[in-house]
Amino acid sequence: MEVxxxxxxxxxxxxxxxxxxxxxxxPVIIGGSPDEHAAVTGCSxxxxxxxxxxxxxxxRALALCxxxxxxxxxxxxxxxxxxxxxxxxxxxxxxxxGISPGHAHFDVRGLAxxxxxxxxxxxxxxxxxxxxxxGLPVRIAAADTVFAAHAAAITLSAxxxxxxLPPAGRRSSPRPDxxxxxxxxxxxEGLSREYLAALPVEVLxxxxxxxxxxxxxxxxxxxxxxxxxxxxxxxxxxxxxxxxWELAHGRDxxxxxxHREEVRITEGxxxxxxxxxxxxxxxxxxxxxxxxxxxPEVRGQSLRRLDWKxxxxxxxxLARKTVFREPTNDxxxxxxxxxxxxxxxxxxxxxxxxxxxxxxxxxxxxxQSNLWPIGPRRHRELLEAIEQLNTREGDAQVFxxxxxxxxxxxxERQLALVAFGP
Numbered sequence: 316m317e318v319x320x321x322x323x324x325x326x327x328x329x330x331x332x333x334x335x336x337x338x339x340x341x342p343v344i345i346g347g348s349p350d351e352h353a354a355v356t357g358c359s360x361x362x363x364x365x366x367x368x369x370x371x372x373x374x375r376a377l378a379l380c381x382x383x384x385x386x387x388x389x390x391x392x393x394x395x396x397x398x399x400x401x402x403x404x405x406x407x408x409x410x411x412x413g414i415s416p417g418h419a420h421f422d423v424r425g426l427a428x429x430x431x432x433x434x435x436x437x438x439x440x441x442x443x444x445x446x447x448x449x450g451l452p453v454r455i456a457a458a459d460t461v462f463a464a465h466a467a468a469i470t471l472s473a474x475x476x477x478x479x480l481p482p483a484g485r486r487s488s489p490r491p492d493x494x495x496x497x498x499x500x501x502x503x504e505g506l507s508r509e510y511l512a513a514l515p516v517e518v519l520x521x522x523x524x525x526x527x528x529x530x531x532x533x534x535x536x537x538x539x540x541x542x543x544x545x546x547x548x549x550x551x552x553x554x555x556x557x558x559x560w561e562l563a564h565g566r567d568x569x570x571x572x573x574h575r576e577e578v579r580i581t582e583g584x585x586x587x588x589x590x591x592x593x594x595x596x597x598x599x600x601x602x603x604x605x606x607x608x609x610x611p612e613v614r615g616q617s618l619r620r621l622d623w624k625x626x627x628x629x630x631x632x633l634a635r636k637t638v639f640r641e642p643t644n645d646x647x648x649x650x651x652x653x654x655x656x657x658x659x660x661x662x663x664x665x666x667x668x669x670x671x672x673x674x675x676x677x678x679x680x681x682x683q684s685n686l687w688p689i690g691p692r693r694h695r696e697l698l699e700a701i702e703q704l705n706t707r708e709g710d711a712q713v714f715x716x717x718x719x720x721x722x723x724x725x726x727e728r729q730l731a732l733v734a735f736g737p
Contacts, residue, residue: 316434316457316501318571319423319441320468321404323451326417327357327393331386333450342367342383349377349385356388400449401574407441410573417451420461422571434501442499458502458510460567466511466518466537467500507565512538519562521555528552537563580618580673582607589628589665593658596625599669600653604646607673617642619675621649623656626668633662642677701735711735 323329327345332338344367345357355376358367365380373385397416404411410422427437434457442455456467502510511518514537516529528551534540540548541563548556561567582603586595600623607613619642625633635656643649701713711734719731 316427316438316504317422317424317459318461318464319408319421319438319455319457320461320464321400321419321421321445322454322456322465322468322471323417324454324469325357325359326397326415326451327388328359329417329451330389330393330396332359338384342380344373344376344380344383344385345388346373346376347385347387349373358383396449400445403445403448407444410571412571413574420465420571422573423457438499438501446498453498455499456502457500459504459507460565461569461571462520462562462567463502463507463511463565466514467502470514470518471498471500508541508563511563511565512536512541516540519559521552521559525552525555525559578612578674578676580607580610580613581670583668583670585668586666589667591662591665593660596657596660596666596669597650597654600657600671601646601650603669603671604649607671608644608646613644613673613676616676617644618673619677620673621653622672622674623653624670624672625660625662625666626670627662627664628667629664631664633660633666638675642675705734 328343331343331345342362342365343359344355344362346355347353351373353373355367355369355371355373357369358376362376362380362383365383367376367380367383371379376383377385393416397413401411401413401419404419404421408421408423408426412420414420423437427434430437432440438455438457442453445455446453454468454471456464456471458464458467516534516537516539517526518537519526519540529535529540534543540559543560545557545560548560550556552559584599584603586599590596619639621637621639623635623637627633635653637649637652637656639649639652704712713735714732715735716730717733718729720728723729
């Protein structure tokens with residue numbers, strides 16, 4: 316096995332049902348109260364079967380599923396719980412790519428062997444650990460490719476529920492083999508195509524209209540897509556068809572891209588005395604910027620964002636955010652961008668503390684210089700070089716673009732190439 320996928324269906328709904336078992340037998344819709352002018356951000360499977368979809372107005376969702384329980388979106392609780400699961404995964408794999416809360420891909424190459432276990436035992440132990448820690452219905456699948464692991468995870472215990480009904484008047488073709496009912500699975504090495512053959516076409520990452528068209532053609536399972544000629548799929552569906560055909564054959568060059576932890580540099584100070592004047596705040600900000608940019612993790616790097624926070628004597632806090640148009644590591648330029656905001660402040664109380672946070676670390680940013688600096692001498696050298704090139708090759712080699720018929724509706728007539736010369 317190369318890659319594993321962890322998946323918790325409708326993570327927000329699963330959290331709500333874990334914390335309140337009474338919700339397990341009720342449809343659940345996440346997004347707020349039906350009285351609010353908001354949209355559905357998540358829903359349980361039974362609500363989805365009633366016609367509720369993400370993005371649907373909450374009032375419309377109530378009409379479709381009147382027995383549903385409506386809950387607000389608890390973003391902080393969702394993020395906190397998902398971070399706990401991600402931290403636990405870090406103990407098992409060094410390379411984890413978080414797709415969304417409740418969904419992650421991670422590299423598992425050689426990890427079972429290092430632990431002295433076979434692949435199935437290692438995945439079973441991981442599943443038991445995450446399930447026991449989170450109390451959530453966790454699914455984990457491992458395979459040779461990212462897509463195979465993902466498809467296996469999202470269909471575990473889903474069975475026929477993932478499939479849609481075939482068009483009226485057309486019988487659904489039988490499933491090649493039954494899907495497993497466990498909450499974890501390891502797809503045997505080299506058998507991704509055979510495993511994928513039993514899955515419904517909805518697992519293929521193509522637009523919904525392609526799924527519908529495949530169903531209309533009587534292609535209900537991934538194995539049937541794999542049985543078609545590549546040219547037929549590409550001719551009918553273009554790039555999406557070609558991609559679906561490759562994935563149906565177990566071919567996938569996608570790799571796990573580990574999450575890079577954001578570097579945040581924070582510096583702060585207590586002001587010598589409370590003040591409501593802008594000048595001491597500018598001086599203090601300059602000192603903090605210079606100190607922050609001397610930190611080892613910033614050297615040779617540029618930053619995109621500056622968060623500026625002021626603590627007031629009344630206990631309140633005042634914050635300003637600056638996102639630089641171009642990444643920079645120049646304290647003077649950062650201060651110039653922020654200085655106007657500081658001078659326009661009207662403080663309700665005197666300031667007693669100051670704090671800055673730099674983030675958005677990236678490689679050093681530079682401006683490209685002109686290939687040929689402007690000037691009579693350089694222009695003459697350029698003409699001589701072009702003349703030499705033309706003489707050596709026998710005809711014009713360098714051209715410039717000129718407008719010929721800019722009013723024309725035919726693009727080829729609007730512009731033309733002419734030999735570059737004096």
